[in-house]
Amino acid sequence: MPDPQSVLAERVHSALVTAFGPDLTGTDPVVRPSQFADYQSNVALPLAKRLRRAPREVAAAIVGGLDVRAECESVEISGPGFINFTLRDSWVAEQTRSLLGDPRLGVPAAAHPQNIPIDYSAPNVAKEMHVGHLRTTVVGDALARTLDFLGHRVIRQNHIGDWGTPFGMLIEHLLEAGEDSAEAEKLRTDPNAFYKAARAKFDADPDFAGRARRRVVALQGGDPETLRHWHELIELSKSYFNRVYRTLGVTLTDDDLAGESTYNRWLAEICAELEDAGIARISEGALCVFLDEFTGREGKPVPLIVRKSDGGYTYGTTDLATVRYRVQELKADRIVYVIGAPQGLHLQMVFATARKAGWLPDTVEPVHVQIGNVLGTDGKILRSRSGESMRLMTLVDEAVRRAGEVVATTRPELDDATRAHIAEQVGIGAVKYADLSVSHDTEYVFDFDRMLALTGNTGPYLQYAVARIRSIFRRGGIDPSAVRGPIAIGEPAERALALHLLGLGAVLEQVGELLEPHRLCAYLYELASAFTTFYDQCPVLRAPDAAVRDSRLALTQVTLDALVLGLSLLGVSAPEQM
Template identity: 50%
Template sequence: MTSVTSLTASVNQRLADALSAAMPDAASADPLLRRSDRADFQANGILALAKKAKANPREVAERVVGGIDNGAVIKDVEVSGPGFLNITVTDRAITENLAARLADTEQRLGVPHNPGAGTTVVDYAQPNVAKEMHVGHLRSAVIGDSVAQILRFTGETVVARHHIGDWGTQFGMLIQYLIEHPHELDHKEADSAAASGEEAMSNLNRLYKAARVAFDSDEEFKGRARRRVVALQAGDTETLARWQKFVDESKVYFYSVFDKLDMVIEDADVVGESGYNDMLDETCRLLEESGVAVISEGALCVFFDDVKGPDGNPVPLIVRKSDGGYGYAATDLSAIRNRVFDLKASTLLYVVDARQSLHFKMVFETARRAGWLNDDVTASQLAFGTVLGKDGKPFKTREGETVRLVDLLDEAIDRASAVVREKSQDSPEPLTEEEIAERGAQVGIGAVKYADLSTSANRDYKFDLDQMVSLNGDTSVYLQYAYARIKSILRRAGDATLAAHPELELAPAERALGLHLDGFAETLAEAAADHAPHKLTAYLYQLASYYTAFYDKCPVLKAETPAQVENRLFLCEITARTLHQGMALLGIRTPERL
C-alpha cells in the first residue's frame, strides 16, 4: 500500500527536530501543532516549555525558527505574540501531497493502516424476535455499522455481533399457542423481501396478541405455556423447532429493515441470547468458585461498593435467580467469555442505549474481577442518547405509541424523493422516474443516517425530516449534491486531462481545499480511536464547504491556462474520491447524478 505522510506530520517532525536542537532537554516535547486561521498551522508548545526551563519564550521561538529545515515543505515561519509560531507551507508541498494520495494503488487515498490494530467485536443492531423494530433501534444499527466500517478501513479486524433477543419466558407462551394454532405464521409469497418481511412480522404481532389474550384468560393454557418454557430450556426437539420458526420469521423481517437501511447484516453474525445457553452453567460455576459471585437469598450475585439503591443497601448484579433461571447478566458474561477466548478479541465494544449503562458497568467489572478482561483485553459501552421529536420529547406517534422504524424510513424516502424530483426538473441532466426512486431512497436513508451520525453518540437529537433533507446546512443531502456537482464537472470535461501541476501557484480557495483534503487520514484515525463517526461527518461537511468556496471562486473548465484546468480537475477528482470514501464509511451512498 502507498502510505502518504500528511503535511501536518511533516511540519510537526521538522518543528520537533528544531525544538530538540534549541532545547536539548525537550527532545520528546510536543510542538502542539494545530491548523490556524492566521497561517496554515500554529505551534503553541514553546510557551509551556520555555516557562518550565525559566527561559524567554520568544527567544526560544526565535532559536527554533533558525533551526527549522524549510526545504520544499515549509515556506515561512513567523514568531507571533509571546512565542507562538505561525507556519505556512509551500503550494508545491500541498499539490505533491495530494498527487501522492490520488496515486495510491490500493485507492485508500494514502490512508495508512493502524500499526497497533487488533481484533474488535462490535455488538450492535440488537432487535428482538417476534417484535417490530422501532425508532429506538435506529441508533444502535446506524452508529454500530459506521464504527465497524471505520475500524475495518483503518486496519482493525472487526467481528460484528448482533445480540438479538431470542430467549425468555414469553417464548413458552408463543410456542404453545403456535402448536395449538399451527397456521398462524403461514404467509403468501410476497413481491419483495421487504414485503415478505413486513408480512412475517405482521403475523408474529397477531400471534403475540392472540397468545397473550389466551395466557391472561385461560388458566389451563397458562399452565401449558409454562410447561412449554421448561421444555424449551431443556432442549425438547419439537419445542426448539417451533422456537426456530419464530427466529427465522423474525430474521426475514429484520433483514428487510436492514436492507432498507442499506446495511449488510451477515447471518453468521446474528448470535442472540440463545447462542450462549450452553455456557451459562459454567459461567456461574467459575464466578462462584472464584469468589467473584456469592449466594444471597438463594440467588447468585455480584456486589459492588459503589452501587446502592435508594435505601442505601447494595444493589447486586444477579447472575442466576433464586428459582434457578438465568438473567441477562449470565448471558452477557458468557458472551464476553466467548468473545475473548474463542474469538480472540482485544476490544469489546457495545453500541447500546445509555439507559443500560449501569448494567454494563457491573457486567464489565464482574468480568474484570474474574480475569476475563484486563489491561490487554478491554470492554466498553458506546452509549447513545435518545431520538427526540421536534418538541424535544421522546419520539412518539400522535397516539403516543413508539414510531415503527419502517414507517420512519418510508417517510424519509418519500420526502427525499420529492426533493430530488424538484431539483431534477431544473437540471440540464434530468432524471427518469426510475432514477428518482433510486436516488430518493439513497438520499432519504442517507439523510436519516447522517443526522444520527453527525451528533455525538451520547447526546440526544431531534428527528426533523424537513431539516434532514434540506439542501442547505450540515446535511447528507448537501454533501451528496456537492459530490454530484463534481461528477458533473468531470463528465463535462470529456477527454480533458486531469493532472497535478506542483509548479503552479494556488489560489486561496485551492490552498484551503488542499490543506483540508490532507487531513482525511488523521481524521479517520481519530474517529476510529474514539469510536466517533461524528468527527468524520464534521470533516466531510467542512470538505464540501471548502469545495463550494473553490467552485465559486476558481473556474475549472474555463481556467486561464491548460495547466490550471488540469490541476483544478485533479483537485475535483481527489475531492470526489474523498467524499465518496468518507460517506461510504458512514454507510451513505453518493449518487453521481442528482
C-alpha cells in the same frame, strides 16, 4: 505521508528532542489547525514550565532546530509562544496530487492492528426495530467500516434478543397460527403485530398463558420439537432484519449473528466460577455480585444479579459471557459495545466483575459507545416496550417519499425509475447522516424536517456535492482515471480545498481512537463546503487555459474520491446524479 499535521508533528517532535534532550521523547508537539496560519504548535507553553524557561525562548529553540524548508513558506513565533506554520503552495499542490489514484487517499493503515469485536444493532426477535435500534445500527456500522478501513480486524457481533420468557408465548402463537400462515408472515413484514397478538392472547386466555409457560420450560430444557419451532421463529425474524439491513445499506449479515442464546451453554459455568471465587454470593435467593464501587439507594451496594431466585439467568450473566468469549475466543484487543447510554452503569458493573473474575485482562479495553436516547417531539423517550413507537420502515419510507417530492420538481426530465433511485439514496442517506452527524452520546429530538433538510450539515448536501462533481466529468466527457494534474494553486478557494483534502487521515485516525463518527461528518461537511466555494469561484471545464483546467480537474477528482470514501465509511451512498 501527505497529512501536514502528521508531518509537522513529526518535525516539531524531533526538533524539540534535539533542542532539549532525549528525555522529551514522546512529548506531544500539539500541532493543530490555526486561525492565524495553516497550522500551529502550542507545545512551547507547557514545555516552558517544565524547563523553567520563557515560553518564547523555548519556541525559538524549537524553531532553531526545525527543518521544514521543503514544506513551509514561513514559520513564525507569535503571541506568548505559539509556533505558526504557513505551508508552501507548491508543497500543498504536490501532496494533493499524490492522492490521485490512491485508493487510501494517503490514509495510513494502523501501525498496530487490533482485533476489535464490535457489538451493535441487537434487535429483538419478533419486535419491530425503532429509532433507537436505528441509531445503534447506523453508528455501529459506520464504526465497523471505519475501523476496518484503518486496518483493524473488525468482528461484527449482532447480539440479537433471541432468548427469554416471551418466547413461550411467541412459539405457542406461531404454532396456533401455523408456520406458513399469514400471521407467521407478519414476522417478516410487521413483527410488532405478531408480538402484540401473542401478548393479547397471553393476557386474555389463561389456557394459552399456561401453555406458554410450559413452552418456556420445554425451550430451556432443550426439547427438540420446541427448539425446532424456536428456530423457525428466528428464521422468520432474520429475514425481517436482513430486509431492513439491505434497505438501509448496513453491512451486517447472518455471519455476524451472535444472539443471546449463543451464550446459554456457558451461563451455569459463569455463575459457578463466580460463586467459587467468592465474587458472587446468594442474597435474597438470587446469586449476586456486589462491588464496593457501586452503591445505590441509601448507600446500599447494588448487585449485579447473575442468577435469579427462580434459577433463571439474566442479561448480566449473558453479558459476562460475551466479555469472556470475546477475550478468549475472539482474541480481542478492544471490545466495542454500541449500546444505549442508560446501560452505562450495567456495563461498568459487567466490566468490573469480568476484571475481578480474570476474564478481562488489563491489556484488553472494553469501550461503551453510549448511544443517546432519541426523543419524540414531546420530549419523551421513544421506547419499544411502552406504547407505540414509530416503525423504522415507516420512518424510512417517509424520508424517501419526501426526497422523491423534491426530485420530482427539480428533475422532471428523468424517468420514474431513476428518480425513485435517487429518492431512495437521498432519503435513506438523510436519515442515517442525521444519526451520525451529532455526537452519539447525547440525546436528540427526532425531527423529520431537520433530518431531511437539504441544506446545512446534512446527507443530501454532501451527496449533492458528489453529484455535481460527477456531472462535471460527464459533461466534459472526461475519464476520471485519466486525470493526472499537475496541480497548481492559484485561487484561495483552490488552496483551501487542497489543504482540506490533506486532512482526511488525521480525522479518520481520530474517529478510530475516539469512536466518534460525527467528526468524520464534520470533516466531510467542511470538505463539501470548501468544494462548493471552489465550484462557485473556479470554473473547471471552462478554465482559462489547459494547465489550470488540468489542475482543477485533479482537485475535483481527489475531492470526489475523498467524499465517496468518507460517505462509504459512514454507510451513506454517493449518487451518480441528483
